Amino acid sequence: MIGVLVSGHGSNLQALLDAGLPVGAVASNRKAAYALERARTAGVPTATFSLECFVDREERDLVMASWLEEHEVELVVLAGYMHLLTRPFLQRFPDRIVNVHPSLLPAFPGVHAIDDALGAGVETTGVTIHRVDEGIDTGPVIAQEQVPVEPRETLVERIHAVEHRLLVEAVRTLCPVAR
Ligand code: GRF
Numbered sequence: 001m002i003g004v005l006v007s008g009h010g011s012n013l014q015a016l017l018d019a020g021l022p023v024g025a026v027a028s029n030r031k032a033a034y035a036l037e038r039a040r041t042a043g044v045p046t047a048t049f050s051l052e053c054f055v056d057r058e059e060r061d062l063v064m065a066s067w068l069e070e071h072e073v074e075l076v077v078l079a080g081y082m083h084l085l086t087r088p089f090l091q092r093f094p095d096r097i098v099n100v101h102p103s104l105l106p107a108f109p110g111v112h113a114i115d116d117a118l119g120a121g122v123e124t125t126g127v128t129i130h131r132v133d134e135g136i137d138t139g140p141v142i143a144q145e146q147v148p149v150e151p152r153e154t155l156v157e158r159i160h161a162v163e164h165r166l167l168v169e170a171v172r173t174l175c176p177v178a179r
Pocket of ligand 1 (some may be wrong): 007008009010011012013035080081100101102163
């Protein structure tokens with residue numbers, strides 16, 4: 001099963017669901033994340049692990065990891081999940097956590113990747129799917145695709161379209177039950 005961590009709108013989660021991939025659990029740090037609504041609509045179990053309910057991030061991550069394991073999750077996908085994961089969580093899913101990021105890493109890590117690429121005046125940016133480690137968008141790259149910045153009015157939309165396709169392709173190759 002695939003476990004998906006979300007914080008926001010959930011369009012990448014929707015792409016995984018629409019592709020028929022075996023999403024067995026969706027967890028969020030934010031109760032109000034619209035992504036949770038998408039999961040519920042698809043009949044997928046959801047849970048929220050707000051930081052304020054735990055002593056610290058490590059404890060939150062351990063409880064979240066246990067919940068994912070209870071749902072037989074083998075591969076964890078970060079789809080717009082806006083918190084860093086702590087070492088105890090990473091150790092529970094070694095080499096089995098992937099993230100989708102809207103730039104050609106290592107260029108423009110962090111939460112403002114599209115704006116940062118625009119600000120830097122690059123002609124080409126893109127999308128990266130990578131394994132997750134303790135850094136901010138630093139794990140080994142699995143797949144990348146370039147996206148031209150112009151026309152910039154449609155850049156965000158074009159990046160998201162590439163994200164949805166590339167994430168589904170990468171998860172298909174990583175998730176044994178989905179092959
Ligand atoms: C995506 O651009 C993803 O790359 C970034 O956050 C955004 C999440 O979008 N990490 P959504 O919640 O999947 O619609």
